[in-house]
Each structure stands twice: as structure tokens, then as C-alpha cells.
Amino acid sequence: MSFPGGFLWGAGTSAYQIEGHHGRGESVWDEFCRRPGAIEGGGDGSRACDSFLRWREDVELIKDLGLGAYRFSTGWSRVMPDGRRADPKALDHYERFVDALLEAGVEPVLTLNHWDMPAGLSWARRSTVEAFRVYAEAVAGRLADRVAWWITQNEPWIIALLGYQLGLHAPGVADLGTAVKAGHHVLLGHGAAADVLRAYSGAKAGCALSLFPCDPATDSEADWAAAAGSDGYVNRWYLDPLLGDGYPADMREHWERALGHSLDFIRDGDEAAIGGRSDFLGINYYTRRVMAAAPPNPFPWRVVGPSGDVARTDEGWEINADALRDLLIGLSRRFPGTPLMITENGGVFGDAPTHDGLVHDNRRIAYLRDHVEAVRAALAAGADVRGYLHWSLMDNFEWALGYRPRFGLVHVDYATGVRTIKDSGRYYAQLIAGGGTAPDLPRIEAFG
Template structure:
């Protein structure tokens, strides 16, 4: 073994409720926006839904055994808001509350640290019908939901992710209409993103007021940016897109203010951002005890003259760059750049890699074994990139591979397979892939092997 990681480093895998649980109509669970969206013709590939998913709601005990078999020291999962509050508010549902209570206890019994996400995109449909995240009242509902979770599990859960990928929620869910709730409105999307961050701040304050000692952060979808050339206009495009994708979220949480250049861009198109009220930025700027990094690829940007104030486009990776099964460039060195940039710009806030992974077409061989060599190399290269950043001072405290199981991948349905564990969706049989065994070796040694081998 070489490249040892710090003592106490968390080796985890990740999932989210709608993507794995299934059982969408049992034990009093209410409808979520993804239940409604997935029923819309053409919304999800092949008309697929999360109605069954990985049947994790019923099979979680054996899935926890599987985590222990892999030697995971942590597991990131999300609580389904409509399982606890079927209508988004009111009395908490005892069956839903008990489900996650048992899951948390089972993880701790096996020495697995739970990292709990409060909002991983499954807003109760009842709240969507009142305007969803465009309606500022939903921030109050989210704060009450978060407080209920802290009261129920805060004595055992140390780490909380308040919001998962607020940029993706705004972009795909409310601007481009590709995710639930399927809205296409830039003004609404910018309002939604602000309310998500405001919900984060409210949750952080509630967690601290409760005195449990828990830590909270946002899982940001972060994309390192590079200009397609040294031309000033391309450098400007990369800086502008970085503000749109990264700084619009990092700055208010970690600096207590929105970046001035992006504020000006939005106001030039939308007019005054009067939904940002006095005191909001102080609430959002309650900060984060850690930064959650969801990293998949980078963005190489080219200027598009005449399309200001958003005059840029993704130019694509240089020729010869390897890509995942979804065509996403595989660029582990950019992860090192990102982690060092976070320390340089925002200080020594601890970092958790809350998602990192790639989809490949993993098929069992004749012997049933799944030889996913590309994912093994992806793991090796990205963990080496994390280690290089740690050696240079980046305060990374853990890594959560996306994902534990093959699962429902939102609008792409079940075709993309990100898991360390293969799921046969017809039988629900689980098979640990070679990458899962490789990851188990890393977790056990708290270090990388010198080479990728059998």
C-alpha cells in the first residue's frame, strides 16, 4: 500500500431516498414531486419511475450487512420528506420516523457513521401545489421538517447535509424543466435557489440551537472551470460560468454575500432580485461546518459573443480525454484543483467528498462476476487526486462514492449504472462488483494500493 490517508478518514458510499427506496405508497408516505413528474409522458427515459427502485425500504437490513461486508465506515443517505410529513407539514408520520430510526441504529451497530441528507429533491407534492420552492413559505416548512429530524436523530447523527446540489435543482428542475417539477422559468429558478440556501441557513441555526453538537453543510455540485483558450474572452467566459455554477452558492454560505458579478448579470435580465430580503444573507451566512463536494467532471468554456450577460458555452474536453458511459470527461486532476481552490478561496473549512463516481455499462460475466475495470481505475485515479490535495493542505475528511447501489438515475431512468454493487432490477439480487471489492481493500487499509490489479 502507498498514499495513506489521515487517521479517522471516512470511507463511505452514497444514495438517496427516491433513487433506492421504492415502497412509495406504503406506511403513510405522501406523494413527492418525483412521483408526479415520473408519471408525465416523456419525462423519464422509458417511462421508468422510482416506485420500486432498489426496494431498499424493505431490504435495508441486508443492504446494511452489505455495507459492513465492504468495510464502509460511513453511509450517506437521505430522508424522504414525504415519509415523515406526507403533506409537507403537520403531524409527523410515526412509521416513517421509525424506519429511519431503525436504519440509523443498525448503521451505528456496525460501526458505520450515518451522514444524513435532509433534501435530496423529493419535495412533498402538496407543497409543490402551493408554489414549491418558489414560495417562501416552503422555507418555513423545511425548517420545521429539519427540526423534527434533528429532534429524532440528532442524538446519534453527527453529520447533516441540508441541501443537495441547489444549482442542479434550480437549473434542471426549474429552468430547463428536465427534472421535477419540470418548470421552465429562469426567474423562478433564481428565486428557488435563494430559498434553498435560506432553508440551509434556517436548518443550521436550528441544529446549533438544539445543542446536539452535530455538523451541517451543503452538498454543492462543483465544476472546476477552465478557458478553452488563452484569449481574454474565453477566460472571461470561464470566470462568468464559474460564478453561475459555483460562486453563486459557495459565496453566500461561506462569505455571507452573493458574488457581485453574478448579481449584476441576473439583475440585468430579471430586474431587482427583491426576493432577497433584509436578513436573508445573515441567515444563509450562518455558514457550514463542512463543505460537501459533489464532483463528476469539469467545464471547459468558450465565449459566445452577442449572448451577454451569459455569453458562454461548454467547449468540451480536449481530444483524447477518456469519458464515462454518459460521455462525461474523466478528469481526476481537476478534482485536485477544485479542492485546493476551495482552501485558497474559503479557508480551512473541512471538506467531505459527498459524491464522486461514473456510470459504466457493467454486465455480469458467464461466471456472474462483474469486472468493471474502468470504475476501478476511476476510483484509483480520483482517490489519488484527493490524496495529492490532502498532501498540499486541503482539509478533506472523507470520501463517499456515488453510489452504493445501481439505482434510479432521475430523468435517465435505470440505464446508467454508478454502483459499487450491481442490482438486477427484475430479481433485486445484489452482486458486489470488482470495484466494490477494490474499494473495500482501500477502506480496510486507509490507503491506496500501489497498482490496480486483481
């Protein structure tokens, strides 16, 4: 099956991971990075890929790769350094950037919150929803006449889990009750920003969820129940209020048992303010979870795999393209009428430049090939998938993992900022040019 006309082939990045600090306000991530031991290797985002200054070079890379779409984020702490008032110079910058993308024939896919927020704000406080609405209004006022695809929030579950439950991401809070509250406020922020965007004709609002298919470790009834519970915790707790009938009752009961009190921060009218405001669903897919029953801590399940001799990235994540295919088909059947867009999909492969100056990352090429084939199979089964955005355009600051993991189609020498298109980037360019088909293994010819 051919990919449909207008299918968006692209790649993504986020502001804090690539831009560097130049000219922006203090972020919660700046504060977090100063904590001893918070970042592997002790790094921070002060320089990253220096893309705020080298953005024209990045647009040329996007053109060279033949991308039809580019996902990026506006830095909340850059646009609103004090969390209250917009900086016109920051908006000028993003306006120039969007215009350059459009001139290059590239569809902008703009993320409002990719984990970077001004210091002093916290999703634990309900007032941050209004601050986010004001920020969305400032960005939309400048760009909604030119940007069609808007992602309000990136990975609400990860924000709640790593930022507020485990304390492994900014702001570094480790409290279960605060995490549940923060996740709810993130979804309210989606609703508030989507309402802002609805005032602009042609603007489509969606939320990008980190979705993990959950499979049982065995065929036992207990492990099947563990997989269903994990699915509720990771996926349905966010999918259902966005696209369904509100928060799932089984997970509400789980949270109330774990916390020992009702979820009184979910007020009357909140679910109505979240639901019915998604013009599409963004899907960030990396791997699956294999679950087994366990004593409640706080829930009666635990991740036990995948285990054994399976293909893995350098970060140890199982590579399973079939799970992506099944995920897309299942979502399209469960939420008919909601277009899907793969907003992140990629893997850590640490291949470095060799003696010829090139990066021969054949494992990423195989990853791309297999996951694109999974999308093709989902389309053939009737899934309404509008685009595939690989993560990421270039190697970048990978949050608490620092600069070690390399996700990029483009290698970045962090000391010099020099960008080198990897073999996977060249393969992806061939795939895009072929409308979703490319040589089975890399037959790469140099650009130029």
C-alpha cells in the same frame, strides 16, 4: 502521504433513488414521472431498489464493503406525507436504520433534501423554507443525538437549473426568474435547518454543492472571461453566500441584466440567514466545464468541452481527477477553516454480470484509484478533507435518465432486486482496509 486517522471512507445513496414507494406520501417526483416522456424508458421510483423493505440487506452490504461511513437521505415525502405533519412510523424506520449503521460501526451521513419533497411544495415559494425547517426539526428531534454529519441540501444549483430553469427534473418548471428565486430559497432552507441543528451538541451542518471547475477553451481574454462567468453561475453563486460575504456582485449584475429587474426576492437579512452556518462543505465532483465566449443567451458564455480524445464515462463526461485535486486545494485556500468532505464522486460505467455472475468493471476501479490519489495529493498540499463518499453504493433510479445509467459499486438486478458486489466494490473494500492504498489493478478475491 497517509490519509489521516478518522478519515471517512464511504458511499452514498438517496431515498427516492433506492427506497421505493412503500408507505410514503406523494412526491413531486411521482408527479413528474407521470409526465409523458419525462423519464428515459418511462420508469419511476415506485420500486427502485426496494431498499425501504430490504434495508437490513443493504446494511450487510455496507458491512461487507468495510465502509466507515454511509450517506443516505431521509425521504421528505415519507417523513411528512402531507408536507406539514411528521409520520412517527417513518421516523421509527430511520431510527432503526441509523441504529443498525451505528451497531455496524458505520458513521451515518444524513441528507435532509436530496431532491425529494412532498407534492404541493415548491422552492419557488418562500413558504417552503418554513416547511423545510419544520421537517428538519422533526428528523433532528429523533436522530441528532446519534448522527453527527448532516447535509441540509443536495446540489442547489442542479435543483434550480434542472427543476426550475430547464424543466428537466421535478417539478418541471422552465422559467429563468423562477429558477433564481428557487435557488435562493434552497439556500435559505439550508440556513433554517442549520439553525435547528445548532441546538444539538455534536451535530455538524453542511450543504453539498455540485462543483464544476471552469476552464477557458483558449487563452483568449474573452474565453477567460467566459470561464470566470461560468464559475460565478455554477459555483460562486452558492459558495459565496454559504461561506463568504454574500452573493457575488458580478453574478447579481448578470442575473439582473438577464431578467430585466432587480432580485427583490433577496430581502434584507437573507444573506445573514444563509452565511456562517456551515460546519463543513460537501463537494459533489464529477467533471469540469470548458467554456468559450458567446452571445448572451442569457449569459455571454457556452460550454464547448472538454472535446477530443479524453477518457470519458459511458455518459460522455470527461474523467479528470487532476481537476478534483485542484478544486480541493483551491477551496481550502479560499475558505480556510472550513472542513471539506467529498459527498459524491463517481461515474457511469455500464458493465453487466458476465458468465461467471460477476461484474468486471475495471474502468470504475481505475476511476476510484485516480480520484483517491487526487484526494491524497490535495491533503499533501494542505487541504482539510475529512472524507470520501463514492457515488453510489448501488445502481439506482437515476432521475430523468431512468434506470439506464449505472453508478453503483453494487449491481442491482431491478427485476429481482438481487445485489451483486462489482469488482470495483471489492477493490474499494481493499482500498479502505489499506487505509487508502490498494493494488494498482484488481487482484480480487471472492468474499466469504
